[in-house]
Amino acid sequence: MTVAVFLAILCLRAALAAPRPDYSLDAEWEEWKRNNAKTYSPEEEKQRRAVWEENVKMIKWHTMQNGLWMNNFTIEMNEFGDMTGEEMRMMTDSSALTLRNGKHIQKRNVKIPKTLDWRDTGCVAPVRSQGGCGACWAFSVAASIESQLFKKTGKLIPLSVQNLIDCTVTYGNNDCSGGKPYTAFQYVKNNGGLEAEATYPYEAKLRHCRYRPERSVVKIARFFVVPRNEEALMQALVTYGPIAVAIDGSHASFKRYRGGIYHEPKCRSNIINHGVLLVGYGYEGRESDGRKYWLIKNSHGEGWGMNGYMKIARGRNNDCGIATYALYPIV
Known part of the structure; x- marks a missing residue:
């Protein structure tokens, strides 16, 4: 031949x-x-x-x-339809998320309402899109500080995610390849401020740090880590407002979520790789039906999920790690 x-x-x-x-x-x-x-x-x-x-x-x-x-949930074809599982995983944080010591101030006799949606108070900024940059950790941190700033001043100012991407590399974060919310909060606290999106716009890629103190719009006095259980998470959410959390968002069903209460059997509570903002909780049908959920704000744009939001099963053994990695700032 x-x-x-x-x-x-x-x-x-x-x-x-x-x-x-x-x-x-x-x-x-x-x-x-x-x-x-x-x-x-x-x-x-x-x-x-x-x-x-x-x-x-x-x-x-x-x-x-x-x-x-x-x-109990639906999925649909969306803008991620031509992406492989590996490409979608690259959009989430590739860094392992770990927490250092932190103390959550747990108040006594907190009245817990049956439902809660912090969007109703006006303290949650519009949904944004991270695009092809794995900066969900930065969007989560910026969103939680935005809410705290509104609660204190009544001003809802979109904060600079790009500022966090560019300037936390020296803290160990990996820009568009993943990062840790804990160290992002450390940066804002130590740095003495964070710029607004208007002065430091998002570019979805790493640039050199261009932060200017005179353009800072917010400072955080301290930040806290919530104990790793859903009861503590609910109390912190009610008491302090929207919380930066991280979940297992690596599954195809997550990327193509459309609506309903998300419960992915493959989800792990000890493998967390995607930062989001927890803004509320509630239930579908009658409360006795047990169809309870957490409400999260994602950073995949308004075309994803329920106009950018998702309901995740609540009270099902820390489903998808919703309570594993939760932090909130005080401004």
Whole structure:
């Protein structure tokens, strides 16, 4: 057998082994690309189309399970439809999240309402999008400080996530590859301030630190770590306001969440990799039904989930690690 014939056979085998597109999905694929402003080179389109089709199958399977009452939440095709599981994991924090010593001030005789939504008070800023930068940790920290600033001054000022990305590298954070909310809070406290989004806008990539003290709009006096249980988390949320938390957000069902109370069987309470803001809690149906949830604000834009928010199962053994890593500042 000549080399040319041998190579031809290999090419034929590769072509036969390559997944063929499902042509019945052509119109849906083109519509999805238009709606999400996606453009590719010819070779990249083949690869992205294959990933997208696998995600379509996964969503259809989940929807079928919903029909059999196997799930309590829905997922949908969104802007992340052409991303692999590994690419989506890169959008979450790659750094291991650990806490140092911190003391939460637990007050006595706190009245706990049946439901709570801090958005109703006006202290939660609009949802933003981190894009392809794994800076959820910075969005979570900035959002919690925004809420505390509003509670103190009545002014809701979007704070600079970019300031945190650029200036906490020396604290051990890894900019768009992950970071620790604890050290971000340390930076703001030690630095004596944080700029606003208006003066230090988000660029979704690491730049050199350009913080200017005269442009600082907020300082934090101290910050606290909440004990790792849902009861303490609820009391802190009621007493102090929105809280920066971290969860296991590494699953495909999380990235494509649409609505309902999220409960992913694969979620781990000891593996946390995505920073979000806890803004409330409640229940669906009758309180006795046990369909209780935590309400979180994500940083994937308003097109994700419930206009940028998600309900996570509450009272189910620290589901997805909601109470594992929780902090709040005092301004």
